[in-house]
Amino acid sequence: MVKTESPARIGRPRDPGKDEAVLLAARTLLAEVGYQQTTISAIARTAGVNTPAIYRRWSSREALIEEAVHGPGGHPLPRSTGDLRVDLTTWVHIFLVRAARPAARAGVPGLLADSRTAEARQRLLAIGAPVRAAFQDLLDDAVRRGEIPAGADAMFLFDLLAGTTTMQGLTRGLEGQDRFVDALARSLYVLAAHPADAVGTEAVGQ
Amino acid sequence: MVKTESPARIGRPRDPGKDEAVLLAARTLLAEVGYQQTTISAIARTAGVNTPAIYRRWSSREALIEEAVHGPGGHPLPRSTGDLRVDLTTWVHIFLVRAARPAARAGVPGLLADSRTAEARQRLLAIGAPVRAAFQDLLDDAVRRGEIPAGADAMFLFDLLAGTTTMQGLTRGLEGQDRFVDALARSLYVLAAHPADAVGTEAVGQ
Known part of the structure; x- marks a missing residue:
């Protein structure tokens, strides 16, 4: 994550430590004062940077909040264990x-309300691209191992994963999380194991 | 939907026609001016009723917007055709x-931001209860017909349906809808046909 940059150039044009401080400030403010009051100037004040420094790095308040909410933020994706059920869980x-x-429960509804432009969609796709690619790899590896047949629609399964967890997290938080995680992971596995091509040729439910 | 009430009592304590006018006004305002500006007084003005009449029927602005957004609103659920794939689609x-x-794209993010209290959760569950019950019936009927085995977790499948369509509708609208509808309906069918009990006993993916 951390860019290599000579200490002499820190602060201009980019300082990864400062970027992290700004993202952390945004998450803290979202959690404490909510979406509306998480303004660029409040973020700058909390992070101890000036406003122009923020605009050099992010094109808009929405772009900054998107990265704060949807960026990894201390929850990196794990390496594959070689067992798709375990990995999906x-x-x-x-x-x-x-x-x-x-921060997500405060920020995501605000972003959903404000970010319906084509530009916002592009930004979100760009932020999500590495995660989507990693999910595709996860399924491709399971196909190579012979764990699931080829043909699963990985990007649709990713939307199912992202949409269902987003709504669950927003409306219920971690309430009943064990049952939810098991049910969704199992569902994704069953769907990965039964790609569309196979339906109709198998006697489902008989 | 329409309560039977003698014409003499219209307007006090409840007038279904007025209720519908208020809900329609809320939907119109959400679509035209957004969530923040869809206030009780703006709704009252648009619907041609007074504010106390609204508060006699709804306990809060959020409760009213929830019903406007999540209520049937001209999209009633259909009767079962006797073919679960068709019905799920x-x-x-x-x-x-x-x-x-x-109205939903403007209202749902606002409700998600404002309605995280236990009271709001109770209201949403009450609004959703008849739809959840109808979905449970849909699957129960398919089990009775022998179309799917018993054991599907209908309420989890309902959350999958509601969460995924909500996020898709909010972020992409009707863009690519045919592919999305087919993929999600097929997924729900496959999951209904492969309840948890059966997993492990069948050779998925072989």
């Missing part, structure tokens, strides 16, 4: 914990 | 269309 758990964080 | 389509309505 870990992914669902991480997604739920992130969606249930106070 | 219809349900997913209706849920997506409702989540993509301008």
